[in-house]
Amino acid sequence: MTEIAPDDLLPNDRVTEAVAEGRVTQLTRGASNRYAEAGDTFALDGDTFEVTEVEERKLGDMTDGDAEREGSPSLDAYKARMKRAHPGGFEWDDDADVLTYRFERVSA
Numbered sequence: 001m002t003e004i005a006p007d008d009l010l011p012n013d014r015v016t017e018a019v020a021e022g023r024v025t026q027l028t029r030g031a032s033n034r035y036a037e038a039g040d041t042f043a044l045d046g047d048t049f050e051v052t053e054v055e056e057r058k059l060g061d062m063t064d065g066d067a068e069r070e071g072s073p074s075l076d077a078y079k080a081r082m083k084r085a086h087p088g089g090f091e092w093d094d095d096a097d098v099l100t101y102r103f104e105r106v107s108a
Contacts, residue, residue, distance in 0.1 A: 001040060010042075020045050025102065028062065038053055042103075050106045058096065059098050
């Protein structure tokens with residue numbers, strides 16, 4: 001178990017705030033970089049969060065439940081948000097390799 005900087009995993013202030021507020025409990029990122037391992041911890045506003053699982057999967061495996069854990073009301077809304085967040089030409093590719101990081105607050 002390693003303590004990581006929140007910025008190592010969380011890509012921006014909006015996501016960091018959503019994690020701190022409990023609205024986001026997982027994050028999916030491209031598989032080209034591994035940002036954390038299961039058991040790693042990070043601190044936000046005096047609270048400690050633990051990465052409970054890192055899952056290798058395909059982008060097309062995501063579900064509405066995944067989208068909700070990532071702060072979107074549905075998978076369609078998540079897809080639209082990803083396109084807005086990556087204006088340089090993000091295209092949803094069901095076959096793209098991704099890593100899903102699940103985490104939970106372990107102390108407040």
